[in-house]
Each structure stands twice: as structure tokens, then as C-alpha cells.
Amino acid sequence: MTIGTGMPARRRITAAAAAAVVLSMGVLAAAPAQAAPSAPAAPSVSAQGAYAMNAATGRTLFGKGADTQLRTGSTTKIMTALVVLSQRNVDLDRKVKIKKEYTDYVIDPRTGDLRYSSARLILGDSMKVRDLLYGLLLPSGCDAAYALADTYGSGSTTAQRTKSFITKMNSKAHELGLTNTHFDSFDGVSNGNNHASPRDLAKLATVALKNKTFKKVVGTPKYDDMQSFRPGGGTHTMDPWVNSNKLLGSYRGAIGVKTGSGPEAKFCLVFAATRGNKTVVGTVLADTSPDERFKDAKKILDYGFAQHN
DSSP: OBOSSSOBHHHHHHHHHHHHHHHHHHHHHTOOOOOOOOOOOOOOOOSSEEEEEETTTOOEEEEESTTOOEEOGGGGHHHHHHHHHTSTTOOTTOEEEOOHHHHHHTBOTTTOSBOSOOOOOOTTOEEEHHHHHHHHHSSOOHHHHHHHHHHHSOSSSHHHHHHHHHHHHHHHHHHTTOTTOBOSSSSSOOSSOOEEOHHHHHHHHHHHTTSHHHHHHHTOSEEOOOOEEOTTSSEEOOOOEEOSOTTTTTSTTEEEEEEEEETTTEEEEEEEEEETTEEEEEEEEEESSHHHHHHHHHHHHHHHHHHOO
């Protein structure tokens, strides 16, 4: 028996069945593999401005108001240290005499209490530049910042030298292309015109971390090797300087960098961490509390490492 085409009915039925089997196998073979997991969602942070970048490539990993000009607080001291370390043939063992201007600067003249963060430098003693950098970056000593600015500025008076040093800070910012940055002080105690963007501060920290001395200092949780040389010989004993950056020791791979705070700046943090061959550098500015800046930084770092390539 044939139907239309001349092929026997039994052969046509067998062929159709075989074709159905092949078709079904093809459909099964073409079934998609399990979908890859989606990328993590960007974290929500309470800081007014925040940013993170791949330190090796400069690729943006996270941003919130990344180019907004905000007060920097003591994160300013990253630039203070970089200007010192950028001096030609800088001698880290150079001794700097601790003047009354430096020790008085951090004291409220009305109450005698501390008004700014202090390394508690000892009047009349001398201290090596290397140790002053630790005093600048760990306890965020404004007295240490004053000593370094006075030492590495130009001029015949302290006022001229510190003004010159601030000019050097702004020149370095221009050199690095930090277009949303301006400094009006050597320590972040602003006269009303001290600001940077989160992106600029992350870029600044990335440059500073290339300096071995800077990287070593900001990655030190506690420092007690400082020497405060007495005028007549010998040294004074000083309490250890503890790093104000709580990420050190609490976040895996944290290597720095600097805290900051103030009435206008609120709570700030420039941070960095390395895992394997990946380094993420970031910033939070104008955060809501001292602890929240660290929480935000951890969230941004986690997200940054997940995005890092």
C-alpha cells in the first residue's frame, strides 16, 4: 500500500518515528546550561561621597558622588606625608626640634585641653622625620603635621614656611590631576577652603602607597619605636602611637590608609586592601558616625573585590 508519495506506509511511519527521536535528542542537547550567578548588587552606604578603584588599572569599582567636593578632615595628612616624602633626597633620620608653636597648636588656650588630635610631641626635644611621619599618620598628630610643614616649607618665618608647604601640597595635587582638590591647611583643620572629591583622594592614596615608607607607616597598627631626644642627651619615653584606622586587623588584607573627622567633614576614611594580586583603594567622606565609615568601607571593599578584574 502506498500513500501519495509512493513510499510504503509502514516505511513512512518508521522514518517519522526515527525523526521524532532525533528531534527530541536535539532539543535535549541544545538545552542551556545552568545560568551563571548574577553579579552582586552595589552596596548602599550612608557616606555622602564614596569611591573605589582598581589600584593597578585605575578602573572604577564603586562610586557615589565620586566627584563631589567635600571636606577632607585629617585625610589631608596623606598629602602632607606625600609632599615630605617627595622631597629630593629626603633624609628620614633628620632631627626636627619640637617648638612651642607645635605643642601649643593642639591645645585649647582657654581650657588647656586638646582641641586637635595630637602625637603628644615633647617641647624642646628633637624627633626624626621618620618618627614624625608615624606621629602624623597613626594618631593623626596635628602637632607632627605642623613640625613637618615648618621643616619642609620655604621662608624665614614659621608662618612663611607653613604657607609655602601648603602651596607645595596644592602644586602636588595639580601635578596629579586632582581637579576637585584644594588644601588650605597642612593638617585638615580647615579655614573653609579645604576639600577634595572621593575619587581624588583614592587617586592620591594610590600614588602615596607606591612609596615604601608611606605604605609601611599606614599599615602599622601600633608604633612604639619612636625616639624623642632630650636637649641634654638621652631620650624621653613616650606612649605608643595607635593607628586610628580600625580596618587594620579587622578586615582581611587591609593595608591602610587614613581616617579623618571634623564638624564640617563629619567622618571620613581613605582605605586600601590587598588580596592576592588585587588591590582596592577607596574613600568614604561625610559619613554619619565613626563606626559607620568602617562599615561602609568594608561593604565597598567586598563589592570591589567581587568586581575586580
